[in-house]
Amino acid sequence: MALDTATTREALLSVRDLTVAAEGGRVVLDRISFELKPRQILSVIGESGSGKTVLARALASWLSAPLHxxxxxxxxxxxxxxxxxxxxxxLAGREIAYVGGNPAGxxxxxxxxxxxxxxxxxxxxxxxxxxxAREKAVRLLxxxxxxxAERRFHEYPFQYSGGMMQRAMIVDALISDPALLIADNITQPLDVTVAAQILKLMRELNENFSTAxxxxxxxxxxxxxxxxxxxxxxxxxxxxxxxxxALVVxxxxxxxxxxIEELPTLWEGGPEGRDTRQDREQAAIMSVRGVAKHYETRGKSGKALVxxxxxxxxxxFPGDNFGIVGESGCGKSSLMRLLTGLERPDAGSIFFENENVGEASPxxxxxxxxxxxxVLQDPYGSLPPxxxxxxxxxxxxxxHRLGSRAKRRERARAALxxxxxxxxxxxxxxxGLSAGQRQRLNVARAMVLEPRLLIMDETLxxxxxxEQGKLLDLFERLQAQHGFTYIFISHDLTMVRRVCSRIAVMYLGETVEVAPNERLFFDPGHPYSRxxxxxxxxxxxRRYRPEDCLLEGEPPSPIDLPPGCAFAGRCPHAFDRCRRENPALRSRGGQALAACFLNDETPEEDRDE
Structure with missing residues (x-):
């Protein structure tokens, strides 16, 4: 790709025919050329193995053997x-800063x-x-x-949510006033609202600090x-x-x-094209009733309950693809541990095929x-190397002492x-397996027992x-073949839209809405869902505009919950009753439930002016 000479002189970064190879001569990056100007944001997109992260590390001077x-x-x-x-x-860490997609580590x-x-x-x-230096760090926070920010400055990483940690890493990169910021998949592990906030933040920082x-x-x-x-x-x-x-059009x-063609859609095609599996004559395969889980923590003022x-x-229900969605910290993974019996609830009941999981003996x-x-999220940490x-x-x-050695090997080969x-x-x-192959291995390990229910926690x-599309196709094929039910815990609403028949929305530990797929996406009953x-x-x-709906800031602390609805402080429609009472899940008709007073016939005088 030829570079215009005048454009190159204006560019902060000019890459010309950059080639990176591994030992043995295998080419990983082949004559990459582009330029980047001050205050410009350039996205680099491609599937796994396309060379995106290798490019980022080459520019940040972080390439290591066998790459050179x-x-x-x-x-x-x-x-x-x-x-x-x-x-x-x-220049690394000074003029050229790098932020990766794993803020927790x-x-x-x-x-x-x-x-x-x-x-x-x-x-x-x-x-x-x-x-x-301290003043500058607080100012950037x-x-x-x-x-x-002043209080958070003194806190430890474990006290930060995933979204706050990613922001802290952006501060870590920007604190030296770099001219170039390389952001490598910084939104991929984040839920949609936090990711949207990070993107908005990145544009603001780009404008305010003149950072490319x-x-x-x-x-x-x-x-x-x-x-x-x-x-x-x-x-x-x-x-x-x-x-x-231009790229999309x-x-x-x-x-x-x-x-573009393989992207799942949220609204195109209308609601009539989706299977909502509304026949509920069969008994539920799993029922969750009033479940609560608290964790004790110790702070400066003594013990507290999270x-x-x-x-x-x-x-x-049997045959359901049941989705659970919500922001980071909403309780999705804690709920997963309760559903699978890894932990027992402090209150309420979880029934699997009419047996109380929380009361079962080991x-x-x-x-x-x-x-x-x-099936867990991490394709690397979940497999013994x-x-x-x-x-x-x-x-x-x-x-489970099933089958002879020969039979086990035969069944394992069939599962693979x-x-x-x-x-x-x-x-x-x-x-030597890729991330997608590792998740296929995780699915094989789960399916080898031919379960009736599969629980997937951020699996994709x-x-x-x-790779997500290939795995979703695999789940659909396996479900058609074996007839199992699955619970799909995810922050990716496009995947949930594609595969789930019914969806529960969680906010700060509670279910605030449960609805069939089309009802949730075309007529949500809770402002948080919108x-x-x-x-x-x-x-x-978009059916719902970010400027009308998108949340700012963090949810309240689960240690010190406010009175009334926990969402009231971030809700653009909250009124007095919301700050006094916590709404329960109530029917909206058509198998849809929502915990919001806006669905009630609320007297006008009880609403804020």
Whole structure:
């Protein structure tokens, strides 16, 4: 790709024919060329393996063996970083900052967030006094809209939510006033409302601090929302670069058209095209009634209770694909531990096939787990690296003492085949598998027992949209073949829209809405549900405008809940009653429930003027 000479002179970053190869000569990036101007945001989109993260690390001088640059130039402010690696290293963390997509593991858990920000700034600017560094850190924490920044400065990483941690990492990158920020999949692990806030924040910082941003992304709608231009990578090559609107309206490359065509939709096609499975004559396979879970924590003022799950109620029927959605910290994963019997509820009941999971003995619970299985989020941490792929799939059969050794091997091989993994992998270790293949292995491990209920906790959130689509196709095929039911816990509303027949929305530990798929997406009964839908990344025309619905700030603390509705402080429609009483789930007709007084015949005099 040729570069215009005048444009190159204006560019902060000019990449010319950058080539990166692995040992043995395998090319990972093939003659990449582009430029980035000050205050410009450029999104880089592509499926897993396209070279996005390799590009980010090459520009940040973080490439490590077996990868190395074999050709081309990286001109930063006119000076080539490839031919001058010492200069490149001197810029890393100062003029060129990098933010990754795993904020939880990026900070030292034994130090306060503020202390680490000050340490970072004084490492790159030792001339700045500690007091001045502290003032700047607090000011940036306020700039990224972390509430009570002065107090949060003194807190530890574990006290931050996922969205707050990602903002803190942006502060960590910006504290040295870099000219270029490389953001590598920073929104992928976040729920839709927090991700939307991060994108809005990134644009504000781009304008206020004149920072150029290279935004690496796995979601095409997010890439288009974030950037001035979008660059498409495929198999290590740039295949297209356009403005977001031009890219969507008239994509110039077949690969880009494929990315657009495979995107699940939220509203296109109308509600009549979806299966809501409204026949409820069968008894529920799982019933959740008034479930609550509290965790004790110790703070400066003594012991306190974190109300992680409160008043949760729903039914899951045979053949259902039941979705559970909500912001980070809403209680989804805590609820998952209760549904699977990993923990017992403090109040309420969870019935699986009419047996109370919370009251089952350890022996009986193990027997029940033959009929319900869990597939976790992390495709890397959920698999033992020292065990062979075959033994991982066989392990549940061994635990439940099912079949002979030959029968177990036969069933495990069949399970691997069902999820699309080659039989030749049976005796191999999982270390060489991609993230998508690892999740297929996790599904095989769960399916080998032929469960009646599958519980999936953010199972697809770590994958790009292409791999997500392949796994969703796999779930549909396996469900048609085996007739199991599944609970799909996710922050990705486009996936929930595609696969779930009914959906529960959680906010701060409570279920605030339960509705059939179409009813939730076309006629939500709770303002929080509309906020989630307004923030969902999509290329479609939105039914709900972010400026009308999108939430700012953080939910209240689950340790110190306000009186009345916990959502009232963030709700644009709250009135006096909302601040006095906590609404219960009530019928809206047509199997839809919502916990909101706006659905009642509320007297006008009880509403705010």
């Amino acid at each position: 640059i074999t050709g081309g130039e990286v001109l930063f402010e006119g000076r080539d970083l490839v031919s001058d690696p010492a200069h490149a290293r001197s 990026a900070l030292d858990p034994t130090m306060t967030v503020g202390a680490q920000l000050v340490e970072k700034l004084r490492a790159v600017r030792p001339d700045i006094p500690a007091a001045q 306020e700039a990224v809209k972390i509430p009570s 941003v290279l935004f690496i992304c796995s979601s095409l709608p997010v890439a288009c929302d974030a950037a001035d231009e979008v660059m498409v990578l495929h198999a290590g090559r740039v295949v297209e670069r356009q403005t977001p609107n 008239q994509p110039g490359h077949g690969y880009t058209r494929g990315l 109300q992680a799950v409160r008043n949760v109620e729903f039914d899951v 022996r009986r619970l193990r027997e029940l787990r033959r009929r319900f299985q869990l 020292q065990s062979s792929i075959g033994s991982i799939v066989e392990e549940p059969l061994k635990i 085949s069902e999820v699309g993994l080659a039989d030749s992998l049976y005796d191999s270790l999982p270390t 959130s770590a994958l790009d949209q292409t 906020a989630l839908l307004s923030a969902a990344p999509t290329l479609e025309e």
